[in-house]
Amino acid sequence: MARLDWLVLPALLVGWYLADFLSGLVHMYMDYRPCPPGKRLNDLFFYAGSRESAEYQAMLRERMAAITPLERLVYDFKNHHPRPLALGRRSLWRLIGSSVIIAALPISLALNAALLVWPVPGWFAAGVFAFLVGGAFAQLFHASLHRDHNPWFINAGRRMGLLMTPAAHQVHHDTLQRDFATNCGWSNPVVNRLFNALRRRGYLEDAGLVPSS
Numbered sequence: 001m002a003r004l005d006w007l008v009l010p011a012l013l014v015g016w017y018l019a020d021f022l023s024g025l026v027h028m029y030m031d032y033r034p035c036p037p038g039k040r041l042n043d044l045f046f047y048a049g050s051r052e053s054a055e056y057q058a059m060l061r062e063r064m065a066a067i068t069p070l071e072r073l074v075y076d077f078k079n080h081h082p083r084p085l086a087l088g089r090r091s092l093w094r095l096i097g098s099s100v101i102i103a104a105l106p107i108s109l110a111l112n113a114a115l116l117v118w119p120v121p122g123w124f125a126a127g128v129f130a131f132l133v134g135g136a137f138a139q140l141f142h143a144s145l146h147r148d149h150n151p152w153f154i155n156a157g158r159r160m161g162l163l164m165t166p167a168a169h170q171v172h173h174d175t176l177q178r179d180f181a182t183n184c185g186w187s188n189p190v191v192n193r194l195f196n197a198l199r200r201r202g203y204l205e206d207a208g209l210v211p212s213s
């Protein structure tokens with residue numbers, strides 16, 4: 001096994017930064033990617049009655065069954081803007097399931113395979129580890145910003161500046177045009193610049209923020 005060295009700490013921070021950056025990119029894309037037209041997700045989004053009602057629950061099941069898992073995620077990101085507390089109530093598995101399956105699992109398997117054929121330096125493995133933890137738990141960290149009671153490690157992370165605060169994330173909800181990263185927020189200055197550059201070129205139109213038909 002490769003020995004640990006002084007590079008481990010900066011590598012952990014770089015991995016943590018990159019996971020934050022990824023959380024910002026994915027969030028920005030999901031917020032502005034239009035929902036599939038004709039699937040009548042607008043009826044769900046703008047439903048005025050009780051979301052506990054049998055009518056709404058039946059409609060939710062029917063409309064969600066008619067779209068792909070990616071389209072469901074896209075809808076979830078938009079739905080969380082007017083109803084952030086719903087995200088805060090989600091179960092742990094629902095929050096980390098898709099990120100673990102899509103990203104963390106394949107990357108960790110690849111790292112394990114690399115360890116078999118190449119003496120991977122300790123600092124590199126540490127950086128990948130921080131990236132995987134930040135990536136896999138990104139939606140859990142985001143949900144923690146929308147609930148009052150959190151496990152101790154969330155509060156400790158905030159005190160150390162490794163996780164962002166609800167007040168900092170509120171800036172995103174107030175504008176929907178900035179601060180998309182939701183882990184530690186370190187990458188938000190870069191993500192904001194990217195967002196502004198894409199907007200100037202005509203991408204990421206406001207119409208994508210809500211389902212239209």
Ligand SMILES: [Zn+2]
Pocket residue numbers: 027031077081172176
């Ligand atoms: Zn958003």
Ligand SMILES: [Zn+2]
Pocket residue numbers: 080084142145146169173
């Ligand atoms: Zn949020």
